[in-house]
Amino acid sequence: MPSLTTKMTNTRSRFRGTAALAAAGALTLALSGCAKLETTAPSSARGAAATAQARAAFGTADCRRAKCVALTFDAGPSEHSARLLDILKEKQVPATFFLLGRHHIDTYPELVKRMAAEGHEVASHTWTHRILTESTPDQIREELEHPNREIARLTGRRPTLMRPPQGRTDDTVHDICRELGMSEVLWSVTAKDYRTDDSDLITKRVLDQVSRDGIILLHDLYDGTVPAVPGIIDALKERGYVFVTVPQLLAPGKAVPGEVYR
Template identity: 35%
Template sequence: MNELDAGRKVVAITIDDGPHPRYTPAVLALLEKHGIRATFFLIGENGAEHPGLVREIAGRGHHIANHSWSHPNLRSLAEAKVREELGQTSELLAGITGKAPTWFRAPGGDWSATTLRVCAELGMRSMGWSVDPRDWAEPGTDVIARRLMKELRPGAIVLTHDGGGDRSQTVSALTGFLPALIDSGYRFTAPPG
C-alpha cells in the first residue's frame, strides 16, 4: 500500500526509525495536540533500548509497525537474515505492547520478492508512502515543510522520521504542517491495523 482512497480528503502520517528519547516525545506531543493518530515504524534495536517509549506510543492510540531490527538494506540479505530482522522485531514489539505488528516498511523502501514473502509469512502487510520530504537528509525546516505541502494530495501516506539522526527540523516542519492540513480541511487516518 502506497496510498489511501484518493477520493477522500484524508492523509496518513507515518513516522520511521524511532523510538528516539528526544524526538519521539516531541512528535507525540504534536500529534496529541492536534488529535492525530499516526503509524510509527519502529526499529527493533531502538525499541529494545527504549521499551517505555514503545508502550507510550501504543498507549496513546498510535499504530506500532515493524521497520526491521537494525535498518539494513534487506535486498542484500539472505532469506534467513531477512526473517531474523523482521521476526525479532515483531516478537519484541508484541512482547512490549501485547499485539504483534500488522504492517512492515522496508528500510529505504528497498523491497525485494524475498522481503515481501517473509513479511506476508509473518502476518504483516507492506506499506510504502506517496509523500517523502526527505527529512532524513536534514535539508532544513523550510525545505521539509515546502516539500510536504507541494507533494500532499488526498489519500497521501506521508513519510517522516523521529529517529536516525537530528530530527529537530522534522519536528519544526510538522509544527506548521499539521495545523495547515487541518485548516485546509484534511482529516487524518491510520491504515487499519
C-alpha cells in the same frame, strides 16, 4: 561507558551517513524506477471491501468520503519522540510509527508503550535497518521477527505492517512478509528530512506533494523533523485533510499480508 546522549548521537550519525550515501537512489528506485513493483493504492484497498464491513472497521474517519492523509514516522523511537507524541496528542492526530529495533525500541521501551496506549499504529522498520533485498531469507525473517517480538512484548499486539529500509523490496521480501502475516507500506510523500534539518523546508516539501490518500514519510530521528510537524498538521487541516493511521486509511479494507501499499 558512553552516555545515552553520546550513544544516540552516534546512532543518528550512523543512520544519517547510511541514508546520505544511498537514500536518494533507493527512494527513486522504490517510488518510480522499479517497473515490476506492484503496489496497491489506499483507495483500491477500500474499494475491495464489502460495504457491510465499513462501520466496524473505521477508526476516526470514513476515507471513502473524507480527504484523508496518513502521517508516518520511521526509525524511532528517539530522543525527539516524546515531544512528537506531545504534539500529536495536543493536535488530536493519530500516526503510524515504523520502529527500528536496535538502539531504538530497546533504548526507549516506554515510548513504544506510550505510542500504542495513545492510539497510534505501531509497526516495524526492521531490527537493524539491514537492506532486505541484499539479505538471505533467514536474515530477512530475523530482521522482521525480532522487532515483532519486542513490540508484542511491550504493547500486547504483534505488528502487521512493516516498511522496508530505503523502500527496497522484492519477491523474496513479499513472500516472507506473507509467511509472517505482514504487509509492506511505502509512501507517496517524502520530505527527504534525512538531508536537511531545515524545518521550514521539510514543511514546504510535504505541503507541495501531498494529496488525498497521501502516505507521508518523516523521521522523528532527525533534529528538524519534529519542529516541522505542527505546521504540517495545521496547514493540512486548513486544506480540509483528516489525519488517520495507515489501517484507517485502508478501511473498510484491510492490509493483505505480502501485498505492498503506497
